[in-house]
Amino acid sequence: MSKLLHLPFLLLLPLLSPPRAGAASSHHHHLRSLNFSLFQQETINKTGYIVVDGVAGAGVGQTTTPFGTIFVFNDGMTVTPNASSRVAGIAEGASITSSLDGLRSVSFAKITLRIRGLQGSISIVGGTHNIKPADHPVVGGTGDFMFVGGYVRSSPVDLEGVTVVYKIEFHLYWPPYAANGPSK
Numbered sequence: 001m002s003k004l005l006h007l008p009f010l011l012l013l014p015l016l017s018p019p020r021a022g023a024a025s026s027h028h029h030h031l032r033s034l035n036f037s038l039f040q041q042e043t044i045n046k047t048g049y050i051v052v053d054g055v056a057g058a059g060v061g062q063t064t065t066p067f068g069t070i071f072v073f074n075d076g077m078t079v080t081p082n083a084s085s086r087v088a089g090i091a092e093g094a095s096i097t098s099s100l101d102g103l104r105s106v107s108f109a110k111i112t113l114r115i116r117g118l119q120g121s122i123s124i125v126g127g128t129h130n131i132k133p134a135d136h137p138v139v140g141g142t143g144d145f146m147f148v149g150g151y152v153r154s155s156p157v158d159l160e161g162v163t164v165v166y167k168i169e170f171h172l173y174w175p176p177y178a179a180n181g182p183s184k
């Protein structure tokens, strides 16, 4: 066979071979990520208030609120479940009870963070379940968290007593075009 006949086949080779694992993971390395957990401390009538009464369904209980209840909060987020531990974030937001059993709500919040040398805020929106873990998409951020994506998972830790505690796990990703954030 002549060299000329070989040429098109050689040019096709890169297209025929399956993508190399190395190439895929090196592409992945451009996405900087950060995982950490904080504990949201919420005290009824101190850091969180019902501002609009609900209209139907379950009554006001330790874990339920009537459908349509609007609750606003400004909660400290500590580094351990202990309320006396260092505050590394503030969660400001509201939730609206959206199920008749009084357990589910739609929430939005701005979480101001000062953690691992990073400063700024992230904004989250999503459904919350009062007694089960729930994931909330991160819709964006400011400061060192500008353009951030990912999700936060909120799980109840302690629902007894005046102060309720939720564990908030942050899974944050910075796109390649974000100038700030953790170093590569």
Ligand SMILES: *[C@@H]1O[C@H](CO)[C@@H](O)[C@H](O)[C@H]1NC(C)=O
Pocket (backbone or CB within 6 Å): 033, 034, 035, 171
């Ligand atoms: C964060 O967790 C995700 C999985 O949830 C993982 O893919 C990622 O590598 C982790 N990032 C860091 C910096 O540990």
Ligand SMILES: *[C@@H]1O[C@H](CO)[C@@H](O)[C@H](O)[C@H]1NC(C)=O
Pocket (backbone or CB within 6 Å): 044, 045
């Ligand atoms: C919070 O305040 C409201 C209105 O004053 C009251 O009805 C409710 O019982 C209080 N809740 C708690 C847990 O103290």
Ligand SMILES: *[C@@H]1O[C@H](CO)[C@@H](O)[C@H](O)[C@H]1NC(C)=O
Pocket (backbone or CB within 6 Å): 082, 083, 084, 085
């Ligand atoms: C919480 O932290 C405070 C101050 O560090 C400490 O005195 C207290 O014993 C801790 N509480 C628990 C339940 O660990």
